[in-house]
Amino acid sequence: MLQINNLYKNYGKFKAVKNLSLHIPKGDLFGFVGPNGAGKTTTIRIMCGLMLPSAGSVTINGVDALTHQKEIKRQIGYVPDFFGVYDNLKVREYMDFYGSMYRMGSREIQKLSDDLLELVNLSDKKEVFVDTLSRGMKQRLCVARALLHNPALLVLDEPNSGLDPRARVEMKELLLNLRGMGKTIVISSHILSELSEMCNSIGIMDHGTLVASGRIEDVMDSVFGNDQLIITLEEGRDTAVRIANEHAGVKVASVGEQELKLTHSLTKQEIAGMIGEMIAAGVLVTGFHKQEGSLETLFMRVTENEEQKGGTENAVKSSH
Ligand SMILES: Nc1ncnc2c1ncn2[C@@H]1O[C@H](COP(=O)(O)OP(=O)(O)OP(=O)(O)O)[C@@H](O)[C@H]1O
Ligand SMILES: [Mg+2]
Numbered sequence: 001m002l003q004i005n006n007l008y009k010n011y012g013k014f015k016a017v018k019n020l021s022l023h024i025p026k027g028d029l030f031g032f033v034g035p036n037g038a039g040k041t042t043t044i045r046i047m048c049g050l051m052l053p054s055a056g057s058v059t060i061n062g063v064d065a066l067t068h069q070k071e072i073k074r075q076i077g078y079v080p081d082f083f084g085v086y087d088n089l090k091v092r093e094y095m096d097f098y099g100s101m102y103r104m105g106s107r108e109i110q111k112l113s114d115d116l117l118e119l120v121n122l123s124d125k126k127e128v129f130v131d132t133l134s135r136g137m138k139q140r141l142c143v144a145r146a147l148l149h150n151p152a153l154l155v156l157d158e159p160n161s162g163l164d165p166r167a168r169v170e171m172k173e174l175l176l177n178l179r180g181m182g183k184t185i186v187i188s189s190h191i192l193s194e195l196s197e198m199c200n201s202i203g204i205m206d207h208g209t210l211v212a213s214g215r216i217e218d219v220m221d222s223v224f225g226n227d228q229l230i231i232t233l234e235e236g237r238d239t240a241v242r243i244a245n246e247h248a249g250v251k252v253a254s255v256g257e258q259e260l261k262l263t264h265s266l267t268k269q270e271i272a273g274m275i276g277e278m279i280a281a282g283v284l285v286t287g288f289h290k291q292e293g294s295l296e297t298l299f300m301r302v303t304e305n306e307e308q309k310g311g312t313e314n315a316v317k318s319s320h
Pocket of ligand 1: 011014016034035036037038039040041042043
């Protein structure tokens, strides 16, 4: 669907995007994360044909986005990070205005805009002035407007910034709904927990470099490496450590008072076998569970590594 190859963007001497390559398959809900100034908006604007890169290529459904900007704009709905000011424009007029830019007939606009306003839950605001809408409503209106020409790809630059928790949940539901309708969606955000709840793939950017990308599970695996297992126990800690150490592919990461942390490359059956051995040897095991890496930890890990390395050589990349 979207393919970016070796993208660079310099603002004068400043390198805002450095050798970024990325593939987003059709139907993905892709989360773009990274600290302030990482280069997300720059990449997004190039992706949407609003800015030219210094080098590299962007293709959408096989069409070169840089040389066919008009065609590309038909395929993309863009929700910018800044809403803009619309004095004296009512919600319906706002939709009409954008609809007419796509040269749609007024009947078509009316029908579509009614449907879209319903989709984003703004049907009862048609006669309200845009500037008086709440921030969450403005964001949803912006999504409705971006969908007017039925684009295959929807790109949203921080649609959740400044939204209260309820508005965020509504936005999340709207995006999941749109994904269900077959749209491919790219969303940038700082709110990692939210992205991990709705996205199936992510790209983490730091200082202009894409430090990790791919399906969330794959990126997690490639960063966290072996699975982590936590065993809680009442008695027999030393025996448990001994048994764990006897298994190839198991490393004892830490030993607490009543807790053992292991990293391992065992199958589920092998784990069950090892726990069975511990119990048979008299260890009082009270529980065990897999430690799930969070997107937060992942983010800290890859951005931190990047600083330590001071370069991009070992950037973790996994493609689809
Ligand atoms: N028009 C411009 N001229 C010069 N430098 C720019 C311009 N636009 C962006 N930059 C710089 O490029 C870098 C990347 O900016 P960008 O807006 O792409 O980051 P971002 O990841 O979207 O950040 P944020 O999370 O704050 O939105 C920043 O250091 C920024 O200062
Ligand atoms: Mg930005």
